[in-house]
Amino acid sequence: MLSACTAPQPGAELNDPYEASNRASYVRSVALDRIILRPAGKVAAALPMEITGPVSNFADNVGLPGMVANGFLQGDIAGMGTNTMRFLINTTIGIGGLFDPAGAIGLAEESTDFGETLAVWGVPEGAYLVLPVFGPSTERDAVGTFVDLLFDPLQSVGTMAQLDYATGAKIADRAISRGAFMDTIDSILYESADSYAVARLTYLQNRRFELDETPPAGDEIDPFSDELSLEGFE
Amino acid sequence: MTDQTFSRRSVMALGGAGALAALPLPSFALTGSEAEGLVTSAVAEINVVIQSGANVNSMVNSFKGIFERYSDTSYVAAYALGNDGRSASDAQKSAFSDAFGNYLANKYGRRFNEFAGGEIQVQGSKTVNSFIEVNTVAVLRNTSPFQVDFHVSDRPGRPVFFNLIIEGINMLLSERSEIGAMLDARGGNLDALIRDLV
Numbered sequence: 359m360l361s362a363c364t365a366p367q368p369g370a371e372l373n374d375p376y377e378a379s380n381r382a383s384y385v386r387s388v389a390l391d392r393i394i395l396r397p398a399g400k401v402a403a404a405l406p407m408e409i410t411g412p413v414s415n416f417a418d419n420v421g422l423p424g425m426v427a428n429g430f431l432q433g434d435i436a437g438m439g440t441n442t443m444r445f446l447i448n449t450t451i452g453i454g455g456l457f458d459p460a461g462a463i464g465l466a467e468e469s470t471d472f473g474e475t476l477a478v479w480g481v482p483e484g485a486y487l488v489l490p491v492f493g494p495s496t497e498r499d500a501v502g503t504f505v506d507l508l509f510d511p512l513q514s515v516g517t518m519a520q521l522d523y524a525t526g527a528k529i530a531d532r533a534i535s536r537g538a539f540m541d542t543i544d545s546i547l548y549e550s551a552d553s554y555a556v557a558r559l560t561y562l563q564n565r566r567f568e569l570d571e572t573p574p575a576g577d578e579i580d581p582f583s584d585e586l587s588l589e590g591f592e
Numbered sequence: 593m594t595d596q597t598f599s600r601r602s603v604m605a606l607g608g609a610g611a612l613a614a615l616p617l618p619s620f621a622l623t624g625s626e627a628e629g630l631v632t633s634a635v636a637e638i639n640v641v642i643q644s645g646a647n648v649n650s651m652v653n654s655f656k657g658i659f660e661r662y663s664d665t666s667y668v669a670a671y672a673l674g675n676d677g678r679s680a681s682d683a684q685k686s687a688f689s690d691a692f693g694n695y696l697a698n699k700y701g702r703r704f705n706e707f708a709g710g711e712i713q714v715q716g717s718k719t720v721n722s723f724i725e726v727n728t729v730a731v732l733r734n735t736s737p738f739q740v741d742f743h744v745s746d747r748p749g750r751p752v753f754f755n756l757i758i759e760g761i762n763m764l765l766s767e768r769s770e771i772g773a774m775l776d777a778r779g780g781n782l783d784a785l786i787r788d789l790v
Contacts, residue, residue: 407733466736538735541703549699552773559769560761567760579764581667581747581754582722586674590685591666 372558374486383488384554388547390491391536396544399536410534412456417531418467419448419455420524423511428470432478437468454519469568473502477569486558494561622751624717627724627744630751634662635712642708651704656697664747664754665693671754672767676775676782684782691789696767709733712740723754730758 374380402410422445429438444467447460461467476498477483484497492503512524536543550556566572641654659665669689670677677685710732717726723745731737743755756763771785778784 535735539706541706545699545703550773551770551777555769555773556766559766563761563765564759578721579671579743579755579762580721580723581664581745586667586670587678588666588670590680590682591670591677591689 372486372562373483374558376485376487380486380488381554383490384557386490387488387493388553391547395533395536396540398533399540401537402530402534403537403540413527413530414534415448415452415458416455416520416523417527418458419445419452420512420516420520420527422448422467423515424506425468425470427509427511428472428475428506429468431472431475432470434468434470437470440465440468449517449520454517471502472505473499474569476502477571483566483571486562494557496562496565499565622724622744622746624719624724624726626751627726627742628714628717630662630744630753631712631714631726631728631742634658634753637662638704638707639711642704648702652697652701655701655704656693659693659697662753664745664752665689667747667754668696668764668767669693671764672771674768674772676772676780680782684786687786688782688789691786692771695789707732 422441425441426438426445429435429441444460444465447463447465448455448458451457451459473496481498483499487495487497487500489495489500489503492500495503512520516524546556546560547553637658638655641651641658644651644654646654666689669692670685672692673680673685673688677688680688707730710730712728712730715727715729717724719725720743723743726742726744728740728742729737730740738759740759741757742753743757744751744753746752747754754764774788775782775785778788
C-alpha cells in the first residue's frame with residue numbers, strides 16, 4: 359500500500375473516511391485552543407524557566423510508570439530499564455520529579471504509549487480521527503489514549519504528591535509546550551489555507567515516524583527523478 | 593562526529609554559488625562531507641541572522657537570501673505546485689517560483705525566534721537514491737532534542753538543499769498540500785495565488 363511509487367504524494371497516504379465529522383471536531387478543537395490553550399500558552403511563555411522547567415519535569419516524570427508498563431508489553435527491555443531508572447532517580451534525587459538529574463547523566467526518556475504497544479502487536483493504524491480535547495489521533499491511537507488513561511500504574515507506585523498533582527501538571531505542561539511553539543502552532547491552526555489538512559498530514563507523518571512504521575516519506579522525493587518537469591521554473 | 597571541515601571544492605562551490613548557478617557546469621559527485629558542510633555552513637549563517645537582533649522584516653530578507661543560495665529553489669517550487677503546474681506558462685512558473693521563495697522566507701523566517709539559543713548538531717549522512725540525507729539533532733531550550741534531516745543534492749551543479757524532514761514531517765509534502773489548498777481557495781487561479789504569495 360505504501361510502496362506505490364507512482365503515488366502523487368508518496369508517504370502521505372491518508373485514510374480519512376470520517377472526514378466530515380473529523381472536520382467538525384477539529385473546528386471545536388481549534389475553538390478550544392483559541393479560548394483556553396493559546397492564552398494559557400501566552401502566560402506560560404512569559405514565565406521564567408525556573409518555574410516552567412520543574413512543572414514540565416514533574417509532568418514527564420509521572421508519565422514514566424505508564425511507559426515502563428508499555429515497554430514491558432512491547433518486550434522493549436532496554437526502554438523499560440531506562441524509564442525505570444529515570445523514574446527512580448528523578449523521584450528521589452530529583453525531588454519528587456521536579457528536576458531531571460537522570461537526563462543530565464544521559465538517561466533520556468524512551469517515549470512510548472499504548473498506541474505504540476498496539477502497533478508492536480500488529481494492530482493496523484485504522485482511520486484518522488480527531489478526538490475531543492485530545493485532538494488528532496487514529497482509531498488505534500484513540501484506543502491507546504483511552505487505555506493509558508484508564509490503567510495508569512502511577513496509581514500503584516506514585517507518591518502522594520504525584521497522585522495529587524499529576525493531572526494538573528500534565529495540563530500545565532500542555533500550556534507550556536503550546537507557549538514554546540506559539541508561532542509554529544499558530545501558523546498551522548490559524549494561517550493555513552486548509553488547517554485541517556495540514557494538521558492531519560503533520561500528525562500522521564510524525565506518528566508514523568515515532569513508531570518507525572513507514573519508509574521515510576521523503577526518500578521518494580528525488581530531484582533526479584523524471585516525475586516532475588522543472589522546465590520554466592529554472 | 594561533526595564534520596566541520598570543508599573540502600576546497602565545496603567552499604568554492606558555496607562561495608561561487610551565484611556565478612555557478614548561471615553556468616551549465618557538469619555536476620560532480622556529491623560526497624557526504626560536502627553535504628554535511630552545506631548544512632553546517634547554512635546553520636552558521638542562520639545563527640548569525642538570529643543573533644543579529646535585526647527587526648523581523650530584515651531577518652526575513654536575510655533568510656530569503658540564504659534560501660536562494662543554499663537551496664534548489666526551482667525544484668522546491670516545482671514540487672510544491674505539483675500537477676497544478678502542468679498547465680502553467682513559463683512566465684507563471686517563473687513568477688510562482690519567485691513568489692514561493694518569498695512565502696517560505698516569510699513563513700519560516702518569522703518562526704526562527706523559537707530557535708534562538710538552540711543549535712543543530714550534525715550526526716552524519718547517508719546516500720539515499722540519488723541524494724544525500726544529512727541527519728542532525730536540533731537542541732532547543734524548553735524541549736527534548738529532535739531529529740531534523742536535510743536532503744541535499746547537486747542537481748543544479750552545486751550542493752543544495754531540496755527538502756527538510758523534522759521528526760518525520762516532510763516540508764515538501766506539507767507545502768504541496770498547502771499550495772494545493774490555497775489554489776482551491778482561489779478556484780484554481782494560479783495568477784491570483786502568485787499575487788497573494790508575494
